[in-house]
Amino acid sequence: MSQKILAINSGSSSLKFKLYELSEQTVLASGHVDRIGQRNSTFTFEIHGQKTIQAEKMDDHLAAIQAVVNGLLTSHVIEHKSEIIAVGHRISHGGRFYTHPVKVDAAVKAKIKELSVLSPLHNPVNLAGIEAFEKILPEAAEVATFDTSFHYTIPPKAYMYGLPYNYFKDHDIRRYGFHGPSHEYIVLKARELFGTQQTRRMITCHLGNGASLCAALDGKSVNSSMGFTPLAGLLMGTRSGDIDPEIIPFIEERFHMSSEDVRKMLNQDSGLLGLSGLSNDVRDLNQAAKAGNQRAQLALDVYVHQIQQYIGAYTTDLNGLDMLVFTAGVGEHSAMIRQAVCAQLTFLGVKLDDEKNRADALRIDAPNSRVKVAVIPTDEEAIIARDIKQVLGIK
Template sequence: MSQKILAINSGSSSLKFKLYELPDQTVLANGHVDRIGQRNSTFTFEIHGKQNVQAEAMKDHLAAIQAVVNGLLTSHVIEHKSEIVAVGHRISHGGRFYTHPVRIDAAVKAKIKELSVLSPLHNPVNLAGIEALEKILPEAQEVATFDTSFHATIPAKAYMYGLPYSYFEDHDIRRYGFHGPSHEYVTLKARELFGEQQTHRMITCHLGNGASLCAELDGKSVNSSMGFTPLAGLLMGTRSGDIDPEIIPFIEERFHLSSEDVRKVLNQDSGLLGLSGISNDVRDLSEAAHEGNSRAQLALDVYVHQIQQYIGAYTTDLDGLDTLVFTAGVGEHSAIVRQAVCAQLGYLGVKLDEAKNQANALSIEAPDSQVKVAVIPTDEESIIARDIIQVLGLN
């Protein structure tokens, strides 16, 4: 019986998975659950190039993980759960404690739970996934891949906040950065595709329900738009991104909110959803804006403007720009967003080929563009699988 490993990638409203067979790391099955917690959630399951899409309400991530394991069994990709010898999980926040992937034990789970206050949309569902798979696949070893690890190379001048130094020294308050497996994967892929010289100075844009930009110098992260928590940086699907800190005590006092109430507002009721009043999904907002909805258009305009601001700032960090990469759900599929972002980057020498952009081609820059512009589908699961193999010494 061959050994198989399962990579689980839980986002705030989605879950992706891939099942690999060792030793060749052949992908046997993959899929994703979208819009978890909504009535219109879908479960997409692919085996040997044949895709099956099911409209199946998923109330939470636990239901999504159970559906994945059931799908593997009923499709006979596996005949018995014991074939899966290890599971890797993408974990949002590792703080200063985890700069590399680790085998999951009781102490690691406790630390993931402790850090949930810093990543309330992710660490709790990550931990729930670990505990669910402990019950579903009790014989499998589990490995954690942390979002924050890739950003351990960010220099102090970029990760320090202008707060009393003791907050950093005694309480680890600093910028950490997130979406590490995605930024790492597309960085490695871009350098493989375009060469080290073309990717010397690179900005990667992970644009999904959660969104972040990363500046990479010679393949190493030197800045990230997310900060102490994944709430910081860009406006996102339901997250506010950066705001004036004085807004927090103001709304606490004005609306008689607790700190937990404010945390919910900023993480779940803000962003594209809060501005538009319609949806957290760029697809829905693009359609509504096309039909003349001014608040949907405003939400998209703010979103695009903030992406442009970060690109400008990170070009300064890098002292120039060689390659700009778009990835994740919006980055990979929304030609409208890519076009809007790049429309104001002419001063950097960015120029799109509109036909290639509409086709979601790999390289979408015009022949006379001074900057390579790429659309690279992310594959965080391959990073998770690599980490499983390295940590557990599997071949």
């Protein structure tokens, strides 16, 4: 009976997984559950190049995890659950406590729960996933890979906030950055594909239901659009992104809302959904905008504008730009968003090849573009699998 490891990547409304053969680290099965908690959730399962997609209502991440395990068993990728010796989990917020992946124990679970206040859309579902696997696969070791770890190379000038210093010194209030496994994978893959000299100054755009940009210099993160929590930075599917801090007490006082009510509103009822009043999904908004829905078009315009602003700012951090990379659900599949973003970057010398962009090609820049532009599918699970082997000392 061969040993296997399972990489689990829970997003705010999705769950991705890959099952690896341990000895060769080949992918045996993979898949994802999309639109968790919505009426039109789907379960995609791929094995031996054969992909099946089925509509299956998933009320929460626990239901999605159970569907994954059932899929592995019924497809006979595994004959018994004991074949899976370790499960790796992507955890949103590690605070100052975790700069590297760790084996999960009671203390780690307690910290993940404690840090849930800083990542309310993610840490709770990440923890629920750990606890679900403790029941489903009680003999398997569990490893945590933290979203924040890759960004610990950000310098103080970029991670400090303009608050009294004791809030940082005594309470660790600072920019942390998130989507670390995705940005790390993209940086490593781009350097592998295009060489280290052509990728010295790189901006990676992780655009999904959650969205963030990372400025990377010589393979290391030097800035991230997300901050103390994953709420900061870009407008996202349901998250507000950056706002004037005075808006929060204004809303609390004017509408008699508690801090918890405001937190929920900013995380779950804002962003593309809040602006459009229609959907948190770029695909839905693009279709509605084409049909003349002005609020859908407004939401898309704000989204694109904010991405452009961060690219401009991060080009300053890097003192120039060699490569711009789009990844994640929107970044990989929305030619419309990529074209709209790059349309205002001609001052940097960015020029797209429209045909390649529509085809989601690896390189989508025109021959006369001064900046290389790429579309690289992210593989956070590969980072998680690497971390499992590293933490458990598996060669």
